[in-house]
Amino acid sequence: MLQSLNLLIIHKPQRFGVLLAFVGVLILTPDTLVIRLSELERWSLMGWRGFLMGLVSLLLWRFFLSQNPSREWRSLATWQGLIVIFAFGVNSATFTLGIVETSATVVLTAVATMPIFAAILSFFMLGERQGMLGWLAILAAMGGVFVVVLDGGNAVGGPDGSVALGASLGVLTALGLAFTFTMSRKYHELGILPAASLGAMICGGIGLYIGDINTITQVPLWPVLTMGMIILPISFTCLNLAPRYTTSAIVSLLMLLEMVIGPFWVWLGVGEQPTIIMISGAAFVALVLAMHILRSQWPSES
DSSP: OHHHHHHHHHHOHHHHHHHHHHHHHHHHTTHHHHHHHHTOOHHHHHHHHHHHHHHHHHHHIIIIIOSSHHHHHHHTTSHHHHHHHHHHHHHHHHHHHHHHHSOHHHHHHHHTTHHHHHHHHHHHHHOOOOHHHHHHHHHHHHHHHHHHHHTGGGOBSSOOSOHHHHHHHHHHHHHHHHHHHHHHHHOTTSOHHHHHHHHHHHHHHHHHHHSOHHHHHSOOHHHHHHIIIIIHHHHHHHHHHGGGTSOHHHHHHHHHHHHHHHHHHHHHHHOOBOOHHHHHHHHHHHHHHHHHHHHHTOOOOO
């Protein structure tokens, strides 16, 4: 098995990157359901998710994935490292706050705009051009997100907070993730895994500081440990490494699977049901972005 993976890395690195991203997304899909089952309020949820994810991710990097620990650690003090720490900390916070605010379908559809930001960032940071069809796809996808958000208040069983706020937080999450993936692609010397880990831990520390002591100490163990020590660190380790082997646009495309599968788990687990209009809008976003990225971004391999 390990020999086959090594051969894949050497001879077909693009496919290895796609495999990493695919595994990461599949592991991530139950995350929203576990959040709902935990029934934690926003600050204790943000605190334990961020702190445990960051701690376990840091340990995974140090003991299994670091190639030159001292060099990677020093890279965190550069402007690139500091920006990634900040960006990952922000998207950790915005996703948690968004998913507590409104329907999972609204937030995950907003997060699915990540390929849009990956395309824009790739243009400015990597010189990749989108063309007229690319920008038309971006506008069409934003239209689909707008449809989902407009009907988000009609979802059954979801939180009764602001749909617009939840969607906005989802878009900020998409921007933060797209930026992290693009930085990972552009700066190979950057210690992306310890940077993301520190960002998550800082986010978690803020949540634990703000939260009420009773809600922080009295938490259901299995959901907290499952998302903080298994789902998040393993999935984002895979996702943060994947852009080293394939494009950030492809990683963003595979993240669309979470938009499709994540609300399905929530629907089955706690009965949070999106409307037909919301499902149609989400499906339209996935279709438009998938067609666009497969057309314009899939790399040719010899």
